[in-house]
Amino acid sequence: MRNPNPYAIRPRRRKPKGRHPDKALSAQFVRAAPPGRYCDGNTLYLFVQRSGARSWVQRLVIRGRRHDLGLGSVALVSLSEARVKARANRKLAREGGDPLAERRRARNVPSFADAAARVLGQKQAGWRSEKHASDWMASLHRYAFPRIGKVAVSEVTSADLLEILSPIWYTKAATARVVLQRVRAVLDWAVAMEFRDANPCDQLKPVLGSQNRVIRHMRALPHREVAAAIREVGRSRRSVAGPLAFEFLVLTAARWGEVRWAEWEEMDHDARVWTVPAARMKSKREHRVPLCPRAMEILDRARTIDCDGPFVFTRGGAKPLSEKTLRRLLKKHEVPAVPHGFRSSFRDWAAEKTDHPREVVEAALAHVVHNRVEAAYRRTDLFERRRHLMNDWAAYLADDRNRG
CATH class of the missing domain: 1.10.150.130 (Tyrosine recombinase, N-terminal domain)
Known part of the structure; x- marks a missing residue:
């Protein structure tokens, strides 16, 4: 008999007792079930709509909140496949994962x-x-x-x-x-x-497999041939800034990128110091370069070419020399070396012809101290000792005996 009082308190629906259902549905029932919701067990349900459409839904607690996950139509996902999907989702949720997030991620995977x-x-x-x-x-x-x-x-x-x-x-x-x-x-x-x-x-x-690669060092000149290379490149008539930049690179033992982008505001004429900012250094640390008298003469000569732009060595206006300028100059004058190779020439000269300590030479090349303990205790950049080293290098290059 129907309850005549629609506002009467209905008895609370109790949770079924006994074992939870496990694989309660069969393939035949799935095909013929009337409209309704049917539990297969392990959080998997079959939903049959009045239109006859049938689909799988998993009711799952994910990180403390209940969610209904659609697992697909019965026409595309069989009962056994739905059980496998439901089991994987449930296992992921129990381990703290989020099957919904996995699904969203799968939809948003970029190429x-x-x-x-x-x-x-x-x-x-x-x-x-x-x-x-x-x-x-x-x-x-x-x-x-x-x-x-x-x-x-x-x-x-x-x-x-x-x-x-x-x-x-x-x-x-x-x-x-x-x-x-x-x-x-x-x-x-x-x-x-x-x-x-x-x-x-x-x-x-x-x-x-292994490529068995042979290490090839950048081409460099013997230090006794560097002065002749400077003289040969200096004969260039097509460019003035290029030969000046080349000689400045050799005298300072700097990298080409540091020289090419050198700005006037980095040069302290009175102290004869070039301060290369950290952003342009390979080591990401500011580096002070002592300038010998010949390097100062090069700067004075560069001033007469173009003093309006920010860069020391320019190709006109506010543009620095191109990256290939020096390689082309060396190739044109048949100098069998690359710009970076002159750092090697400097290093060999310092080792073979001088008594300057190794750490002073390495500091001149702005090499990083890889030993962490040594790096932690070394707070000086050995600047004054490097000035003597660079002056000796300039004197060696200027010596008439090496200009054969």
Whole structure:
């Protein structure tokens, strides 16, 4: 008999007693069940609508809150498949995971190309050279993107990477190592973002094999030939700033990037000191360079060429010399060395021809002290001793006996 009082307190529905259902449904029942909700057990339910549509729903507690997860239509997901999905979700939830977050993450997985762009955006803020950023992406465009650029970063496999690297692993060994390094950076990001569990790059080297690479040092001149190279480059008629910058680089034993971007505000004419800011140093530390009399003459000569712009050595206006200027000058005058090689020439001269202590020479080259204990206790930059060293280097280069 129906309760005539609609506002009467209804008896509280009690939780069923006994064992929880486990695999209570059958495939035949799933196909023929009338509209309603049916429990299969282990948080899995079959929902049958009046229209006849049938679907799987899992009622699960995730981090203290109840959620209903749709597992798909009966037409696409069988009873056994629904049970496997429900079990995996339940296990993940019991371990503190979030099946919903996993599902959202799966929908938002970027392609490898999109992931590479995000990694580049994150990394290039710490790079000094804009060219490095373009080179970084160009190598991926050429070798990686044709195969995996549009592939979800979670789906890239070691087989994909072998297809990319195998053709160039021995024929273009240096390029292959660079591509592998950059692909690894993108996939490390994917692991950190939990788009994938592991980096497939870890499995490649045993399969690709050893490249047996021979270490090739940058081409450098013997120190006794450096003065002749300065004289030869100084004969250039096409550029004035280039030869001046070259001689300044040799006299200061600096890197080309430090010289090329040198600004007038960094030069202390009275103290004869060039202070290179930390942002332009490889060591990320400010570096003071003592300037010998000849280096000061070069600065005075550079002033007469262009004193309006911020840079010491310019190609006109407010533009510094291009990165390739010095390489082209050396090649044109048949000097068999690269700009960085003159630091090696300086180092060999100091070791063979002088008694200056090793730590003074290393400080002149702005090399980092790798021993942590020694670095912690060394607070001086040995500046005055370096001034004597650089004056001796300038005198050696100017000595007529070395200008044969």
